[in-house]
Amino acid sequence: MKEMFRIxxxxxxxxxxxxxxxxGQRFLSLSLLAYDMVGLTLSPESLLETAEYLRxxxxxxxxxxxxxSGVDRQDRLEVVYxxxxxxxxxxxxxxxSLPNDRPEVDSVTSIWPGANWYEREAYxxxxxxxxGHPNLTRILTDDEFVGHPLRKSYWTEGGLV
Amino acid sequence: MKLIEHHPIESKVAGLRxxxxxxxxxxxxxxxxxxxxxxxxxxxxxxxxxxxxxxxLHRGMEKxxxxxxxxxxxxxxxxxxxxxxxxxEHAFVxxxxxxxxLDVPRRAEYIRVIVDELQRIASxxxxxxxxxxxxxxxxxxxxxxxxxxxxLEMFETxxxxxxxxNYMRVGGVLADLPMGFLGRLEKFLHRFIxxxxxxxxxxxxxxxxxxxxxxxxxxxxxxxxxxxxxxxCLRASGVNFDIRTFRPYSIYPELGVVPQVEVSGxxxxxxxxxxxxxxxxxxxxxxxxxxxxxxxxxARMPHLLRPPKGExxxxxxxxxxxxxxxxxxxxxxNPYRAKVRPPCFVNLQILPELLRxxxxxxxxxxxxxxxxxLGEVDR
Numbered sequence: 001m002k003e004m005f006r007i008x009x010x011x012x013x014x015x016x017x018x019x020x021x022x023x024g025q026r027f028l029s030l031s032l033l034a035y036d037m038v039g040l041t042l043s044p045e046s047l048l049e050t051a052e053y054l055r056x057x058x059x060x061x062x063x064x065x066x067x068x069s070g071v072d073r074q075d076r077l078e079v080v081y082x083x084x085x086x087x088x089x090x091x092x093x094x095x096x097s098l099p100n101d102r103p104e105v106d107s108v109t110s111i112w113p114g115a116n117w118y119e120r121e122a123y124x125x126x127x128x129x130x131x132g133h134p135n136l137t138r139i140l141t142d143d144e145f146v147g148h149p150l151r152k153s154y155w156t157e158g159g160l161v
Numbered sequence: 162m163k164l165i166e167h168h169p170i171e172s173k174v175a176g177l178r179x180x181x182x183x184x185x186x187x188x189x190x191x192x193x194x195x196x197x198x199x200x201x202x203x204x205x206x207x208x209x210x211x212x213x214x215x216x217x218l219h220r221g222m223e224k225x226x227x228x229x230x231x232x233x234x235x236x237x238x239x240x241x242x243x244x245x246x247x248x249x250e251h252a253f254v255x256x257x258x259x260x261x262x263l264d265v266p267r268r269a270e271y272i273r274v275i276v277d278e279l280q281r282i283a284s285x286x287x288x289x290x291x292x293x294x295x296x297x298x299x300x301x302x303x304x305x306x307x308x309x310x311x312x313l314e315m316f317e318t319x320x321x322x323x324x325x326x327n328y329m330r331v332g333g334v335l336a337d338l339p340m341g342f343l344g345r346l347e348k349f350l351h352r353f354i355x356x357x358x359x360x361x362x363x364x365x366x367x368x369x370x371x372x373x374x375x376x377x378x379x380x381x382x383x384x385x386x387x388x389x390x391x392x393x394c395l396r397a398s399g400v401n402f403d404i405r406t407f408r409p410y411s412i413y414p415e416l417g418v419v420p421q422v423e424v425s426g427x428x429x430x431x432x433x434x435x436x437x438x439x440x441x442x443x444x445x446x447x448x449x450x451x452x453x454x455x456x457x458x459x460a461r462m463p464h465l466l467r468p469p470k471g472e473x474x475x476x477x478x479x480x481x482x483x484x485x486x487x488x489x490x491x492x493x494x495n496p497y498r499a500k501v502r503p504p505c506f507v508n509l510q511i512l513p514e515l516l517r518x519x520x521x522x523x524x525x526x527x528x529x530x531x532x533x534x535l536g537e538v539d540r
Binding site: 033034036037063064065066067069071072080082084086089091093112113114116117118125138139140141142149150154 | 215216219221223224259386387388389390400402407408472473474476483485487489498500502506507510539540
């Protein structure tokens with residue numbers, strides 16, 4: 001196991017250097033989260049071009065969108081993207097923070113088509129609006145449903161679900 | 162939406178008119194394995210578009226996790242993908258262990274891998290039986306469920322329940338293997354390896370099965386990766402992507418997993434991948450039994466866990482693909498956020514791409530071949 005971690009560490013270092021070189025000053029933070037997970041925080045404005053850079057640059061090739069989650073941090077909302085690079089063998093966690101009063105971010109469906117349902121889910125559960133999404137409607141709850149159930153402020157009877 | 166709508170469209174052949182119509186399949190169709198609704202847009206015998214409508218089984222699992230302690234959460238993972246409970250539990254406890262930065266006793270890791278692989282066999286057997294049932298063959302499901310039942314009975318001796326086993330714990334497993342378990346398991350594997358050959362003989366050479374699955378629902382590797390497809394569906398398209406080797410966890414690197422890959426990318430290739438995976442699982446279990454070490458099966462843990470502030474994204478290879486949990490801890494007893502990475506939710510998304518231009522008779526064949534569990538799609 002220890003040896004495996006070392007191999008992964010080296011891969012992560014390579015990816016981190018490449019991201020740092022390519023993005024210049026366009027990211028907020030860059031760190032190693034787990035033994036094979038690079039963490040990258042962005043401002044919402046630079047999301048699309050960064051995503052394209054991450055997907056298309058040789059040596060990075062984050063073509064596989066593993067997961068897209070909305071997070072309610074109470075003072076802000078977050079969208080977290082988990083990406084895999086099948087060639088580099090490394091994963092990357094991309095975090096974008098959105099203000100509570102206007103949670104809007106560009107849709108990444110043009111870059112990873114698999115984001116389509118994930119973004120609808122985040123819209124359904126958190127009310128995050130994805131600009132440029134082909135069909136941003138509710139997906140898991142009913143069309144007539146009111147509210148966004150996974151927000152911390154959403155009322156639940158007796159505090160239990 | 163009205164059930165059937167008629168839109169006359171122009172035909173290229175003069176005098177012949179064909180109509181495009183919407184056809185509703187589900188929410189309770191026998192071959193949808195759960196509550197799924199497909200709105201098919203068909204022109205004659207050809208499917209021009211499909212819209213899956215999901216959410217009928219939505220139970221708010223992620224909200225439930227936020228309102229339960231970490232230990233209570235394990236039990237709910239059983240109901241997310243109800244055909245691979247052990248692997249769900251493994252993903253969840255793995256994520257909590259990553260938050261705690263905890264080392265699990267080696268015997269526990271071996272036991273986990275043994276039950277994971279048994280679960281994979283059981284899940285593939287259900288898929289095989291029901292898929293063949295969808296295609297009109299009744300015999301295989303009897304053989305499949307006979308062997309699956311044997312596995313469920315073994316699970317019963319582990320956790321006291323056949324389905325919602327609730328066997329894994331943060332830091333290990335509930336209890337050591339009961340007396341006689343390993344002997345029974347070895348006997349089962351010895352018999353089962355021949356059963357796989359029998360099943361393959363029964364199904365593989367059947368002309369009807371081949372006609373209905375070969376060149377049906379073909380998925381290119383580029384399309385699969387772009388959509389985030391994982392598991393046997395992606396491996397059937399020639400992509401060597403298996404979480405057990407891509408993000409190795411537990412003791413899989415020591416066992417040497419060989420991902421099963423096929424290149425043709427059609428429904429038949431997915432069948433082949435799953436059959437070969439059952440053989441691979443048998444091999445992995447046998448290797449795990451050989452190397453099973455002694456010692457404790459559970460690390461010493463407090464009853465009420467309070468993981469430090471942080472995040473973890475832990476994924477495992479479920480029978481359907483990449484199953485994972487993204488946990489955020491705020492230092493309290495409950496997860497602040499527990500996001501499930503559901504393989505079927507993502508895999509189902511590609512259905513319109515696979516079905517556009519297909520014959521209406523192939524809808525069931527393609528839908529069955531991607532192996533969806535609606536409990537996990539809707540959560």
